[in-house]
Amino acid sequence: MKIMRDPKGPLIFKIGQRDHISPNLLGPYFTLTNSHSRQALVSSPLHTFNFFFIVIVIFMAGEESKKLKLYSDWLSSCAGRVRIGLNLKGLEYEYVPVNLLKGEQQTPEFLKLNPVGFVPVLVDGDVVLADSFAILMYLEEKFPQHSLLPKDLHGRGINYQAANIVCSSIQPYQNIAILKFMKEKLGPDADVAWARDQIRRGFAALEKLLKDYSGKYATGDEVFLADLFLAPQIDGAIRIFKVDMDEFPLLARIFKAYLELPAFRDAMPGRQPDTPAEHRD
Numbered sequence: 499m500k501i502m503r504d505p506k507g508p509l510i511f512k513i514g515q516r517d518h519i520s521p522n523l524l525g526p527y528f529t530l531t532n533s534h535s536r537q538a539l540v541s542s543p544l545h546t547f548n549f550f551f552i553v554i555v556i557f558m559a560g561e562e563s564k565k566l567k568l569y570s571d572w573l574s575s576c577a578g579r580v581r582i583g584l585n586l587k588g589l590e591y592e593y594v595p596v597n598l599l600k601g602e603q604q605t606p607e608f609l610k611l612n613p614v615g616f617v618p619v620l621v622d623g624d625v626v627l628a629d630s631f632a633i634l635m636y637l638e639e640k641f642p643q644h645s646l647l648p649k650d651l652h653g654r655g656i657n658y659q660a661a662n663i664v665c666s667s668i669q670p671y672q673n674i675a676i677l678k679f680m681k682e683k684l685g686p687d688a689d690v691a692w693a694r695d696q697i698r699r700g701f702a703a704l705e706k707l708l709k710d711y712s713g714k715y716a717t718g719d720e721v722f723l724a725d726l727f728l729a730p731q732i733d734g735a736i737r738i739f740k741v742d743m744d745e746f747p748l749l750a751r752i753f754k755a756y757l758e759l760p761a762f763r764d765a766m767p768g769r770q771p772d773t774p775a776e777h778r779d
């Protein structure tokens with residue numbers, strides 16, 4: 499029996515006259531083929547001796563291909579939002595590292611998953627989704643446990659607004675391409691100083707918005723969508739851009755509360771499979 503590894507796509511089981519991995523050998527043979535790549539993963543002579551083994555392999559391969567896959571970089575705040583959502587909902591997932599500093603988001607294989615060349619990307623069977631907001635809305639509908647949205651419409655609106663301040667009005671200013679451009683145009687420290695200003699502007703708006711809604715967390719005493727966006731953004735502000743959080747007491751307070759929650763703590767940059775040793779918590 500020969501087994502090759504190719505995790506993508508549902509599997510096709512075939513019985514035929516040929517060994518699909520070594521086609522010169524004649525059968526009867528059974529073969530498991532990946533529907534996506536058409537590649538033979540398992541090929542073996544067919545006799546009752548290995549029947550039960552075959553059933554187990556098919557079952558395990560099926561379970562494996564059903565598992566969610568998250569393309570992520572340890573330091574990505576956008577991927578961090580999804581990591582928290584997956585943890586809160588208790589969903590197991592395979593972590594696929596994409597090293598942004600090495601430019602792995604621009605490889606032809608990755609651009610097939612997300613033509614914009616950003617993480618996160620979530621793969622759920624045949625469904626490929628990029629963009630943290632879209633992914634979290636998808637997860638919310640497919641896996642309603644631990645809802646990310648409050649029941650009341652106004653509360654949902656505030657959550658959308660706060661999440662969007664982070665994802666449209668703060669985070670895009672600190673992306674690699676922008677920082678590189680700023681550095682090249684304005685000098686070696688200009689990128690960080692400029693990003694810090696954008697973060698401070700956004701945080702000031704969030705402090706004003708959330709003062710009437712916050713409880714233990716951003717919009718009350720339960721964590722919701724806004725918190726998933728805020729936690730990695732505040733972490734990045736402190737870790738990378740050295741923002742002084744004394745200016746933002748509400749955000750500083752809820753950030754401390756996030757770090758008490760395992761779903762948040764485990765999603766932070768210091769605890770990912772691709773976190774470099776010197777940055778591990």
Ligand SMILES: N[C@@H](CCC(=O)N[C@@H](CS)C(=O)NCC(=O)O)C(=O)O
Nearest residue numbers: 574575576616617629630673674675
């Ligand atoms: N709106 C997107 C933004 C995604 C995004 O900007 N991702 C960053 C990491 S947080 C990225 O992949 N940057 C790579 C680059 O700038 O080349 C989302 O929310 O997922």
